Amino acid sequence: MSMIEFHDVEKYYGKFHALKNINLTIDRGEVVTIIGPSGSGKSTLLRTINGLERITSGQLIVNDFDLADKNTDMNRIRKNVGMVFQHFNLYANKTVLDNITLGPTMVLKRPKAEVEDSARELLKMVGLEDQAAKYPSALSGGQKQRVAIARSLAMNPRAILFDEPTSALDPEMIGDVLDVMQTIAKQGMTMVVVTHEMGFARRVGDRIVFMADGQILEDESDVAGFFDHPKEPRAQEFISKILNH
Amino acid sequence: MAKRRLRPLLLLVAFLALALAGCGKSVADRDALAHAKATNKLVWGVKADTRLFGLMNIKTDQIEGFDIDMAKAITKQILGPKGKADLVQVTSDTRVPMLKGGNVDAVIATMTITPDRQKVLNFSQPYFNAGQALLVKKGSPIKSVKDLVKGTKVIGVQGSNSVDNVKKAAPQTQVLQLSDYAQAFTALKSGQGDALTTDNGILYGMSEQDHDYVVVGGTFTKEPYGIAMNKGQDNLTKAMNTAVDQLRANGTYAKLINKWFKGIPGFSLKEVE
Amino acid sequence: MFTILAEHGSALLSGLGYTLAASLMALLGSLVIGTAFALFEISHRKWLRIIGRIYVEVVRNIPLLVIALGFYVIVPRYVMPMDGFTAGTIGLTIYTSAFIAETVRAGIESVAVGQMEGARSVGLTYTQAMVQIIFPQAIKIVVPPLGNQFINLVKNSSVLAFVAGFDLMYEGKIVANATFSTFDTYLAVGLLYLVLTMPLSYLMRYLEKHWVSA
Structure with a gap:
């Protein structure tokens, strides 16, 4: 059963052709990593899935809703599809706990006490139960990103999109965040992850998508095979650069 | 704390007062x-x-x-x-x-x-x-200073004694003071007042410029x-x-x-x- | 100066009352109108952005006196009767609102784009995101420049004097002309303006200290 379907999707920014003929189907419970050089359209692709970017043409179906249809309520998509950003985007004016509870109380209209209980559970899961009353500015980057993941999980989404979740972190913080992501993946969450963490892609990913110049060049279920023998020359070049670094 | 914050302010005021008191004597005298x-x-x-x-x-x-x-x-x-x-x-x-x-x-x-x-x-x-008179729109019910009863508004110019005169001659009227004759005449044309009062010489000048407005009632003061x-x-x-x-x-x-x-x-x- | 206050105090105090009334109304009005046009300026709809832009650029580039006189002499001729106090207060409101629109817009825009995306990504509507996330952060940025606008507004209310609005400056001019002691009168007028602006100034400072830094 598919969660996300791209059919012949094109995306232009003015004259710039950002996404070219995208065809991609992601099933429920699948963990897909998207890699590729910067400017290849990975983040744009990800942002179209929860409507932060609109597609120019083609068909994009997320959780059975057609995103190309103007009548589709984007907020209903976003309720069900969480997003974790490179720069966390935690609400600077709210405490860690309020960051997590805002969505469930305002959007899902769940009772505050119940939401707070589950928020504390989520904080425990990401190892930050003692940080609930702090403001985001008092946290380290790794802590912020774990809060952002908890915020996303609090909405009980059908899928979570990760946009380079570890790129803005100091190296020693990356491990904690990836561990949390792995835990979520094991629980069966549908995940689309744009990342440069090849180890994570290899260990956790069910599938790997390689993008360059707005196109999907490889879409491979044999993740280990992709890393050992990439078919496309662009992919070979990219892998060798990353691994030799 | 509050006192200390105010001190520079007091000094400044004192300085300005002294500076202004000090100048202006010699040239004028x-x-x-x-x-x-x-x-x-x-x-x-x-x-x-x-x-x-x-x-x-x-x-x-x-x-x-x-x-x-x-x-x-x-x-x-x-x-x-x-x-x-x-x-x-x-x-x-x-x-x-x-x-x-x-x-x-x-x-x-x-x-x-x-x-x-x-x-x-x-x-x-x-x-x-000169003498003070009234300028009104042609056909206005106001024919002289006696018609400036309660509820009427008369326009004058700030700093001219015509304002005091009209207050004496028509104590019930409300006086609006504008900063110059051009503004006063414009205000009259916009209906901000029922009459404009000042010296007749000036009013004749306005009447000459716009024939819809006329001087009425003759002079009610002597204004040499x-x-x-x-x-x-x-x-x-x-x-x-x-x-x-x-x-x-x-x-x-x-x-x-x-x-x-x-x-x-x-x-x-x-x-x- | 003290003789001026003793002999003409009631006229000046009445002027102070009109100035206070005009300032308070213009302050509230310009805050509401200014914020509305700030929202127009950052709207997704192009025509709203254009309206906001034109309003701000036109209004803030015309002298306040011209705007006030426009309401005093043009509106009564073609639209509806309007006395000097009303015309001056409306002019002051509109003039100030253009500056407030710019201040509020800059405040909202200085809140990182990611804050809005973070809020939208959990399904909050645009309005909810604005109210919950953007405004609370923008206000802290906007309070100090807004304080300046409000102090300017109180001083700019002296435009009422030019449209016979019975304000402090109007009464001051009359007293100065009646007594010929121009300097003493305007010194008294200046002090009375301080009575209005100093508390405002301290209030803004208090807000900055105890609220903005929180």
């Missing part, structure tokens, strides 16, 4: 006539917003009017044919402070001689006997215009009086009156002379 003779120049404060008396001609960039011609003629009488009349624009607001500050030697700017003003200024003999000088400038005052006498005697005065006021309805040389 020297003998203006002697100084004018030495520099061959009289500095006149004149209006530039008053039709017929002193109005800026936008095309030539010159101020023109009866007051202006009088100032020039008087200067020639006092200083001789080569004497120069410097014209400085004043408003009803600024003419007294500028005299007091010595910025101008004399003001000839439709300025009525009043006892209050005579306390702080020297005046020449009257050179124009005089040339104002700073208090204590007695030499200059005497010279002014002599000059005005000479201009009346040699026909220049009548010539200037005719130049500016001839042909305006209801205007007679006898009334103002």
